[in-house]
Amino acid sequence: MPVAPPSVLAERISRISVSATMKVAADADRLRREGHDVVDFSVGEPDFPTPANVKQAAIDAINKNFTKYTPAGGTAELKAAIVQRHKTDYGTDYSPAECAVTVGGKYGIFAVVQALVSEGDEVIIPVPYWVSFADIVNYAGGKAVFVPSSEASGFAVSAEAIAEHITPKTRAIIINSPSNPSGAVIPTPELEKIFALARERGIWILADECYCRFLYDSAPFSMASLPGGKETVIVMGSLSKTYAMTGWRVGFLLGPKFVIDACGKLLTHSTSNPNSIAQKAAVEALAGPQDSVVEMLAEFRKRRDYTLERLRAIPGFTAQTPQGAFYAYPNISGVFGKGGINTPMEFASRLLAEALVTVVPGEAFGTQEHIRISYAASMDDLKKGLDRIEEFVKKLA
Numbered sequence: 001m002p003v004a005p006p007s008v009l010a011e012r013i014s015r016i017s018v019s020a021t022m023k024v025a026a027d028a029d030r031l032r033r034e035g036h037d038v039v040d041f042s043v044g045e046p047d048f049p050t051p052a053n054v055k056q057a058a059i060d061a062i063n064k065n066f067t068k069y070t071p072a073g074g075t076a077e078l079k080a081a082i083v084q085r086h087k088t089d090y091g092t093d094y095s096p097a098e099c100a101v102t103v104g105g106k107y108g109i110f111a112v113v114q115a116l117v118s119e120g121d122e123v124i125i126p127v128p129y130w131v132s133f134a135d136i137v138n139y140a141g142g143k144a145v146f147v148p149s150s151e152a153s154g155f156a157v158s159a160e161a162i163a164e165h166i167t168p169k170t171r172a173i174i175i176n177s178p179s180n181p182s183g184a185v186i187p188t189p190e191l192e193k194i195f196a197l198a199r200e201r202g203i204w205i206l207a208d209e210c211y212c213r214f215l216y217d218s219a220p221f222s223m224a225s226l227p228g229g230k231e232t233v234i235v236m237g238s239l240s241k242t243y244a245m246t247g248w249r250v251g252f253l254l255g256p257k258f259v260i261d262a263c264g265k266l267l268t269h270s271t272s273n274p275n276s277i278a279q280k281a282a283v284e285a286l287a288g289p290q291d292s293v294v295e296m297l298a299e300f301r302k303r304r305d306y307t308l309e310r311l312r313a314i315p316g317f318t319a320q321t322p323q324g325a326f327y328a329y330p331n332i333s334g335v336f337g338k339g340g341i342n343t344p345m346e347f348a349s350r351l352l353a354e355a356l357v358t359v360v361p362g363e364a365f366g367t368q369e370h371i372r373i374s375y376a377a378s379m380d381d382l383k384k385g386l387d388r389i390e391e392f393v394k395k396l397a
């Protein structure tokens, strides 16, 4: 009998590629397992352990057999803790019905884009952007419209630049401040202008607040706290970075009830509930002491300052000062043309092969002259990795 193994994939899966950051992290992991001493600056996660009180809450949850399904959009207890935390930090006033808990912030973004973006709708994404935004929009059949930001302003996008890209098809504007990959923080008056633009035109603001607790110089701010914010803004939040809980997979959405309900439908048919044990841990993280966040931020500030000083001393590198998150995004175009390297991609792959340091090339974030360095690494690793980068660049000259 003839054999004809099926080989057809759905068209929509061809609209997306593997997350570039996850690919670099997988390469680093493979090299490490082969016994190489790799310094990994590619990962977007704090090197701190999850706080002890949070871990204990999870252990208690297991011991008390809190190990079954929960409501798909999260437990009432966790939703109450999320809205209370957001109120305390940003002065918003959400009810638990305006909140859904998701399997990581990433799935929340995926769900909300599926719920709001139709075939052909445009979604504005400032550049540089977090890798997944564009592919999540593509997968929904939408069109990512990239808006440049100026490097001299530290990559904080302006309302003016966004306004130039709005068309009748614009459905949403994604704002990620502080930004992954640049660490840019958009000043509050500019966020207010962006909000006004969106509100006048009936456009959603999708506010990715994943790094909102990691601000070095500015006061905490959520666009959802503006008058009318609850109608126009969907908050996409995560416990991953704030509480060093990347592996626990807890994120959330805050927004109008009809949007939360629409996302909720998707959750019931896709992830069902986030892990029950992680939800108990998340309640403790949000409602318990917040000291770990303050300590982590103080440590990140030291590491940021050290990283910047070192990067700026490398010939051919320039670096803006990141105002939030834990990434530096140096411009490396000064080394192009040396040692046969002409792009960030070539730089990153040669750096890994020859100096065993991983960084993410800027192409992944929509720019052609940068690399992303996560400084959420120990001081020892920062020193070792930056020494290696410096030496690698010197050898190229």
Ligand SMILES: Cc1ncc(COP(=O)(O)O)c(C=O)c1O
Pocket: 044, 103, 104, 105, 106, 107, 130, 176, 179, 180, 208, 210, 237, 238, 239, 240, 246, 250, 251
């Ligand atoms: C900007 C941004 N948004 C969302 C996420 C998603 O985080 P998680 O799915 O771990 O909550 C990340 C993670 O790297 C991120 O950098």
